[in-house]
Amino acid sequence: MKTLVQKFGGTSVRDQESRHRAIQHIQGALNEGYQVVVVVSAMGRLGDHYATDSLLQLIDYPETQMTKREVDVLMSCGETISSVVMAHELQQQGITAASLTGARAGFLTTNDFTDARINKVDPTDIEKYLKTNDVVVVAGFQGQDEDGNVTTLGRGGSDTSAVALGGALHSDYVDIFTDVDGIKTADPRLVENARTLQVMTYNEIVHLAYQGSKVIHPRAVEIAMQEKIPIRVRSTYSQDSGTLVTAKKDQTVDQGFKDRLVTGIAHVSGITQIKVYSDDDPVKLHNDVLSQLADAEISVDFFNISTDGITFTVPTDSLTQTTSIIENLDYRYQIVEKCAKVSTVGAGIQGVPGVASKVVKALSRYDIPILQSADSHTTIWVLVKEQDLENAVNALHQVFLEDR
Numbered sequence: 001m002k003t004l005v006q007k008f009g010g011t012s013v014r015d016q017e018s019r020h021r022a023i024q025h026i027q028g029a030l031n032e033g034y035q036v037v038v039v040v041s042a043m044g045r046l047g048d049h050y051a052t053d054s055l056l057q058l059i060d061y062p063e064t065q066m067t068k069r070e071v072d073v074l075m076s077c078g079e080t081i082s083s084v085v086m087a088h089e090l091q092q093q094g095i096t097a098a099s100l101t102g103a104r105a106g107f108l109t110t111n112d113f114t115d116a117r118i119n120k121v122d123p124t125d126i127e128k129y130l131k132t133n134d135v136v137v138v139a140g141f142q143g144q145d146e147d148g149n150v151t152t153l154g155r156g157g158s159d160t161s162a163v164a165l166g167g168a169l170h171s172d173y174v175d176i177f178t179d180v181d182g183i184k185t186a187d188p189r190l191v192e193n194a195r196t197l198q199v200m201t202y203n204e205i206v207h208l209a210y211q212g213s214k215v216i217h218p219r220a221v222e223i224a225m226q227e228k229i230p231i232r233v234r235s236t237y238s239q240d241s242g243t244l245v246t247a248k249k250d251q252t253v254d255q256g257f258k259d260r261l262v263t264g265i266a267h268v269s270g271i272t273q274i275k276v277y278s279d280d281d282p283v284k285l286h287n288d289v290l291s292q293l294a295d296a297e298i299s300v301d302f303f304n305i306s307t308d309g310i311t312f313t314v315p316t317d318s319l320t321q322t323t324s325i326i327e328n329l330d331y332r333y334q335i336v337e338k339c340a341k342v343s344t345v346g347a348g349i350q351g352v353p354g355v356a357s358k359v360v361k362a363l364s365r366y367d368i369p370i371l372q373s374a375d376s377h378t379t380i381w382v383l384v385k386e387q388d389l390e391n392a393v394n395a396l397h398q399v400f401l402e403d404r
Contacts, residue, residue: 003171004034007041007140007162010051011179012236013082014044019089021236025177026135027095028239035130037169039140039162040086042078052078052141068113072142072152075114076102079139079158087137097135100125102161103150105136106168107143115154118143118161121168138165156217163220167227174224174231176216181235182243183208183215186265186397190390193402197263199244204263204347207378211266211343221245261355262346262400265393269386270316271301273336273371276326277309285331286310292325302341302372302383311372313339313383338386339371343379344396350377362395 006029008022022038029036046053052075059066059074066074083099090097106122129136140158143151153160159176166174180188182196183205202225209218215233224231224245234242278285286305293300293314298321303312314322316337326333349355356373359380363370368391372383384392 001035002033003037003169004029005037005039005162005166005169005171005174006177007039007158007175008086008177008236009158009179010041010044010048012177013040013086014048014051016089018236019086022086022177023090023093023095025175025234025236026090027093029175030095030134034172036135037126037130037165037171038086038135038137039158039165040079040082040137041140041158043082043085050078050081069149072113073150075152076139076142076150079141083137083139087135090135090137095135096133097137098129098133099137099139100129101139102142103144103148105138105165107161107164109143109145109151109153111145111147111149111151113149114152116143116145116151118153118164121164123165123168126165126169156219159217159220160223163223163227163229163231166229167223171229174229176220176231176233177236178215178233179236180215181238181240182233183213183245184264185401186393187213187267190267190393191265191397193397195401196240197243198241199246200263201347202245202247203378204345205245207345208264208266208343211345211379211381212268212341213264213266216245260346261348261352262344263348264345265396265401266343266345267340267389267393268343269340269389271313271339271341271383271386272316272319273302273311273313273339273383274322274326275309275311275334277332277334279308282307282309288329289326289331292329293322296321296325298322298325302374302381304372304374313341313372336371336385339383340386340389340392341381341383342389342392342396343381344400345379346400347378349380356380358399359396362399363392366391366395368392368395 042052044051087097087099108120109116140161184194186194188194206218206221231245298318368388370382374381
């Protein structure tokens with residue numbers, strides 16, 4: 001039989017009403033003749049009893065003295081509870097279902113606790129339970145290492161679980177259900193005219209995801225791209241087909257890409273810009289600062305190297321640690337807090353002249369200063385003050401995705 005993997009995120013399983021809507025999608029897939037494997041996240045978000053962040057509050061995370069191995073044992077509980085509850089409610093609707101932990105579902109991972117990577121998926125037990133059940137419900141976000149320790153997969157781990165299972169089961173599709181009706185051209189909370197994209201390439205969505213679009217995790221997209229599994233990003237609360245993420249490989253799909261220069265505008269806020277100065281040996285400065293920040297596992301982005309120093313950005317929650325490192329190295333520095341990175345993303349940008357000029361003109365129209373900029377084949381980045389973020393995203397969306 002053909003197989004479909006359906007992933008339901010925290011907002012899609014947070015209460016009985018949401019789970020009822022999820023079950024309608026599951027029943028619909030069964031009616032279409034699919035064997036269905038459901039991957040679930042923990043129920044809800046911070047404040048909900050069994051959400052991952054709520055569980056972490058029980059041990060005062062991140063100040064806890066517990067090891068990461070023990071933290072993973074706790075964090076895995078949310079998805080385990082969610083899988084049993086979903087299986088129970090499926091059975092109440094007359095749908096036979098079995099629940100499996102990530103380990104039992106065949107996820108073998110590295111031992112990088114709280115941020116493990118999947119080494120292998122052995123779907124033997126899933127296939128066994130599918131012989132006697134309509135649905136197998138798998139706890140997402142988790143697996144086990146070679147020593148049998150519980151591991152978790154980091155942010156977006158349930159997306160990654162679902163797509164990896166899709167590959168192991170040779171599924172026709174992986175459906176990612178969330179609280180929006182697909183992938184948008186921009187964050188609809190900022191841009192009133194943001195519209196849902198019908199189709200995207202793997203390359204486009206992975207760039208949007210890395211630049212701040214939070215609908216699907218980029219690691220999951222990379223697995224889908226390797227395994228050539230189509231992803232559909234859909235809303236739990238509607239029957240719309242959502243956004244298809246696939247390779248550009250047939251005429252029907254090609255129509256969705258016609259004349260597309262820019263796919264979307266993404267953003268990341270909560271960023272601080274840091275300029276570090278050197279009066280005598282800039283090469284030593286570059287080596288000192290970047291190596292120590294790497295040793296401290298501080299994510300550095302958007303950096304420019306010059307003859308008198310280096311400019312880069314860090315997440316604001318890493319600012320105190322970053323400035324402490326720079327001060328210990330005895331370098332002068334200057335910071336600009338409350339910044340945001342805005343990214344214009346599109347596979348059509350490559351080789352097209354004048355795109356950067358349009359970005360600059362769009363922002364200057366709203367008197368938005370550009371603190372830094374950079375570009376690649378598919379993306380043009382600008383750093384702006386956070387107070388200008390909404391205007392910046394709207395200005396770029398209007399120029400590239402509305403005016404045309």
